[in-house]
Amino acid sequence: MADTTRTGTETSAYRQPQVDVGEMRRLLDGRYAEVRDLVRDNLTEYAGVLDEAETMSRPEFRERVKDLLLVMAGTGQTGLGFPEEYGGGGDLGASIAAFETLAFGDLSVLVKVGVQFGLFGGAILMLGSKRHHDAYLEDLVAGRLLGCFAMTESGHGSNVQALGTTAAYDPQADEFVITTPDDPSRKDYIGNAAQHADVAVVFAQLEVDGKGHGVHAFVVPLRRDGEVLAGIRVEDDGLKMGLNGVDNGRLWFDGVRIPRNNLLNRFADVTDDGRYESPIANPDKRFFTMLGTLVQGRVSVGGAGINAAKVALTLAVRYGVRRRQFNATSQDEEELLLDYGLHQRRLFPLLAENYALHFAQETLALRTHDVFSVESGEDEDEQARRELESRAAGTKALGTWHATRTIQECREACGGAAYLSVNRFAALKADTDVFTTFEGDNHVLLQLVAKGLLTDYASDFEDLDQLGMVRFVAEQALETLIERTAAHKLLEAIKDVLPGADDEWDQEAGLLDPNYQLAMLRFREEHTISGVARRLKRGIDEGLNPGEVFSRAQDHVLASARAHVERLVLEAFVAKTADLPDGDLKVALNLLCDLYALSTIEKDRAWFMEHGRLRASRSKAITREVNDLCRKIRPLAVDLVDAYGVPPALLRSPDLLG
């Protein structure tokens, strides 16, 4: 664990810090400050798109968003993750940073960019081989070839292993035949499909010689000169809650023939003589390995959520130091909203959570960069990839829920003015709402995290579905099972930090000691993971059917995953602040870090009391400390949101900012 210089006592001399906005912004922008500034400049230049989203008709706005995608492609900001030989920047981390920053602006543009370069481009890059790279990458990076990512079907969004679309190999013609067998198997909600995509990467059940090999990805041409090709039916998904600059649509394939070479064949192929072959024997493992290479999509969406929330926080905090209502401290002048204790309580824990998630996202993005920037060696480091996938899933879930909750609270904190579209919240709310669902439903993602924790990312178990996981649990002795979970690693770490009898240990450290805070979150994680293992085991032993066992333990499964991710988030934040030189910046960040840690513990303080890790008096003390931290953050709040560096042109909101 990172060393810290904090005293860990609540009574130590405290001097209110000042925040240097520029310095804080440099810290937040991190390694990719230059890329982020490029995107800020581009967004500012085209800030008019925020108005156009409201004034243009839907067809016009879709064209406008497509044009902006091409403009952004021209600046190089959207191709940063592709190899330089195809016109890209060769820097995945930079690509993620650019995408995150796009979230300050119109989110149809962000999602359109994500579809073209992240989903479509990412699939070609990650699932294809050199022939596909040579055929498509240069054009797609330049925006000359637009594509879509046709995975989700009306009937299957979360359980994509059960997709219905088929790709049967016809050895006579040496072609695949793509077929939509029924309406639930139509591709649905596919961005870029309704109008702009020339080609689709279609996920379909591969059949060779009558035998199924599971879901694989195929390049399927959709349009030529804007005309939909024969055998393909396209339907527009119509008006959506938000993101109406993106042309989502449905696709049906009626025996569409594509050359054998159009199979994206990095992980499996059909040979010249018509045999299926793959270096990965287990079909489940093969499928999840393919999916795993697309993890950057989740990393990007989580980052986008966290950054969209920054816009809302900036508006709410700045409004709070301008808007007055009711006389509270004076008969002559009404009180600023942000001087009300409740208003601080509503906004500052979310502000602290946003900072925490920002640094957790930074850690995740850098790891993603590192894992995918290593040439070869992918098999050796399978566990690292699994852990990365889990971290991405967890950060995406927490980051996007944070966005939904934060934007909502900030909207309410800005009152009726925030209901007018010009004041930005209408689009923020509507456009981000689907973030909790797409790129993996958040609940399903947390189950994925929990599965990893229960099996300690063992590769043999990564392909288990819920039934399989429960059966796996049932087959083992309880000790072995607990030993196999990620929980056992945590236990020693907790005991090292906080020894002492069970009912005493919570008294031994100050609330502001990060070691105490981390130990609390680690204890909860360890306890919930092994609790889930015990519950699953007990259910099976009692003769319940595995589905029922899983259903009954499901809330504990989710709680363990959340506990795990919150611990990772706090670790990232603590590590970040510990590395800083002493000074005001560090003091200010420690206030936020303490507020994140303690408000996280406070939210779940019932659990800690139920499990003997918090006494009533100390629980109340945590609440007092959270209030105290809010008061200390009050004078810094404006600087803390200004450090996000949301370009003023993107804030709009004349009624809120005055």
Place this chain on the structure above:
Amino acid sequence: MADTTRTGTETSAYRQPQVDVGEMRRLLDGRYAEVRDLVRDNLTEYAGVLDEAETMSRPEFRERVKDLLLVMAGTGQTGLGFPEEYGGGGDLGASIAAFETLAFGDLSVLVKVGVQFGLFGGAILMLGSKRHHDAYLEDLVAGRLLGCFAMTESGHGSNVQALGTTAAYDPQADEFVITTPDDPSRKDYIGNAAQHADVAVVFAQLEVDGKGHGVHAFVVPLRRDGEVLAGIRVEDDGLKMGLNGVDNGRLWFDGVRIPRNNLLNRFADVTDDGRYESPIANPDKRFFTMLGTLVQGRVSVGGAGINAAKVALTLAVRYGVRRRQFNATSQDEEELLLDYGLHQRRLFPLLAENYALHFAQETLALRTHDVFSVESGEDEDEQARRELESRAAGTKALGTWHATRTIQECREACGGAAYLSVNRFAALKADTDVFTTFEGDNHVLLQLVAKGLLTDYASDFEDLDQLGMVRFVAEQALETLIERTAAHKLLEAIKDVLPGADDEWDQEAGLLDPNYQLAMLRFREEHTISGVARRLKRGIDEGLNPGEVFSRAQDHVLASARAHVERLVLEAFVAKTADLPDGDLKVALNLLCDLYALSTIEKDRAWFMEHGRLRASRSKAITREVNDLCRKIRPLAVDLVDAYGVPPALLRSPDLLG
């Protein structure tokens, strides 16, 4: 307290009930079933408006909504609350029932109706005298005279006592001169103002002979034959997050002259010889008395929120018994969403809360009807009115937050399909979002509730602002103070039910005993109210300034108000079920009532543990019981939402309902 026939033991023989949908619907519809069915029929006939909200341009849609308002007026459903001699129905309760039911349909229509008949019509009816009734009521009930309610200003939404618009009496001309002194004093967000209102009820600071008398209401003509009159400037509020069928706008008055008779003079008047007079001497009291007569607006909005949430619950529950995803209990068939424990956990406590709020709203609406249907005698029963206002404020706050949260959770539970506008959630979310803000910001309303609790609705204190409340507290001995709060009444009731030593009492009753559940909520209420009193007192005694004292105690203030309202809600639910004859309907409702009570306690179980009213083991038992109740409700869930009687044509959602 209502007697109950429940056994109160968890181990009693339990037989799964069946729900007779028709019977449950009759129970929910209550006294005004006929009125509700009339509105259902009207909504079904014009269900096309839900599509038109998406396909029409904003100007077209505004006209469409206005036309529907006239159609609804023609059926009599919108005039139920007005006296029969002016073409109304003479039944306030029926009027509220009709309005609530409108929330199943397009919410622009609902709000347009609310503006015209609730706000504008209500102001004329409640604040005006016979001459105003004669002049306006018949035309406004028929929809021939459209009006708006011009209270809110850009600078003042919550603290309306501090409005900036002035109405100076000119004795020479015997007229009032209405003036907007500066931009923060422009009227803002005023529904019907941008296009359709012929007249406005304008709230302005009355000045007579240079002396201010506080805010009063005036009838000000705005348009003749659609043309805005001289001296008035109108600006459109433009696109909003939702409710775009309502023409919200801003108004500036540049010395607009109106006859003296246009003062709505029920509570104050300017005499023929130019003197100000009012039967209520205290200007604060006068103002809050005026506002108090408009309480039906809050009652209506709370009810609308609760009913809009029913649409979301209907969709999510029905989708949950149709949509399958992942194999859980079987290798051959995927599992229904609603058979997952987590899915039940996400939806059923909200379903139970919705039923609870429905009955609390029914209680509130009937009391509103009773209080306002008594001719004369208004002064004698001032305390009853204060309690009604408090109940309306609290139910509005909880009902509209419930709507926001429920619609969001149901949206997420329906996955990506719920993001398409045709599937109803887009409009539900966007249109209801402002419910938490308009007709009183929810946080401000809960403060109002708390003030009532602290002063026990004493009329001398009802006009206190925050500063005044803190000073009032400071002036009393602690015992007197606690004695004066509403809390002291609760204490005996708790002790009667649950005697025994403090650390024992939580063990003495079964979790499903409503007396136990109510005692828990009463204890929390009593403790939080007296806690707030103590905190305020202590802060003043320690020499802090009153604003700071209030700011620091504000989260406790809100918590006490919430505790109070949740207790009222549970009482209403328990009373409703207790009155039922034995049978399946009662058993089913008791499941929901228990789930509401226990999930309410569970949410705040940390507080109960901190205050010695729940042991860790019992706290965990409550969570288990909540899960168990969810499993018992699972087979009833579809019937329980079908009993809401949301007309099928209003659900739309082909992708969700299949």
